[in-house]
Amino acid sequence: MTVNGSKPKFAMYWAASCGGCEIAVLNTHEKILDVDANFDVVFWPVAMDAKYKDVEAMEDGSILLTLFNGGMRNDENERLARLLRKKSKIMVAFGSCACEGCIPGLANLSPVGEIVHTAFNTITTDNPNEVYPRTTYDVPEGELHIPTLSRLLRPLDQVVDVDYYMPGCPPESHQIAAVIDLVIKVIRGEAELPPKGAVIGVGNSTVCDECPRARNVKLIKAFKRIQDIAPVDPTLCILEQGVPCNGPATRSGCNARCPQVGAQCIGCYGPAEGTLDYGARLMTAFASVIDANTPDEIDKILDGIPDPTGQVYRFNLAGSLLKAAKPAWEK
């Protein structure tokens, strides 16, 4: 795949994201040198200086690999997604935000106006003159623009065609290293790319499968928050201890990192193989372990999950079947 004897081109971009994906790439330590040795890094705003017009000037399809992290929150994000799609042979939705919306996707529970209002005029921000950001502003030198927020946050594949998905918040560094190794092998003709649409850098089971904790028949009489049980049994399944753990619905690949250190899985690796709707799978899992058969008793146990929608769609709301709450999309 070497073009004219020169190194293949690599790009990485962040849209609506926190920067954790970039840090996870740097956390691959000396593996990052392999990226430099095998690729010509042409665009990576967090690591090097390049302008959008430099990308626009590139030939279509001239970038071999683009790792795109972050969701589509504004028109700038979408423009860059379309631009990089056009310029790239392989477009990877990198990290939970690009794959399924992640935490920023929870904004899809509220109308965008309310989100802005909350950010600029609530108890934490005094704004008596109701000053809000404007997308255009006239100055003597001309008109200035800032990106316009979209009504909904969208995962990458709701805007452009995506070749591969690499979930995780952020993707584990050992998984990133394995993917880098694979791509280098592909370049050298020693390996083949997985089929288009594949989820890469993951396991194909659930977090429970990787979790070393002991599992028995679960009979939950009450759901509790993890800070309310002390001490957490270090060897017993966390769900069995009454804490809603998202492991049963979540894709493996992280080595059950959170349960290993005594915290419940929160689901950052997204839906397990074959799952159409992450939240639905989790609802099924939680409902199955409730030890009650009358509506009153069941409701009392369910009261232990204070935010059911946030619990089952923490990372997956924007990528779920419903995508957004009704107040967020209706006029």
Next chain:
Amino acid sequence: MTDQFEPTIIGFTCNWCSYRAADLAGTARMKYAPNVRLIRMMCSGRLDPTFVLRAFSGGADGVLITGCHPGDCHYMEQNYKALRRYLLLKRVLKGMGIEPERVKLVWASAAEGARFASETTLFVEEIRKLGPLNWGKPVEIETLQEEISKAEEVPA
């Protein structure tokens, strides 16, 4: 033709009791609202919440789930699992801005054709009162300014 709103309702029935109740209602020529499209499953315990979400995202206005009475399940206790899923699903739907009343769980034995018919008609009326859900229409990208001017005070 009247301009009355005719809701689209997807019904999931279990093979052993409630589908037979629907069958009985049909063979006995009972009249009930024609808005329900029934899908037969082996058991209400087969009801994956995915089915309900898929129905709503595909344009359904309501989802009716029917199963054997508690204690009568052909598979011992799977209808209890359906009940638990249903109660949790309603809570999640509320968070998504969908009225929880758009999903309804009804127990009907194979002998209760009349009950199936009357419950269905009642549910259709309830959904008609709630109005169309209109999920799945394309969401356009709107400008922010318009939204801000409409924003109401957010309680701190």
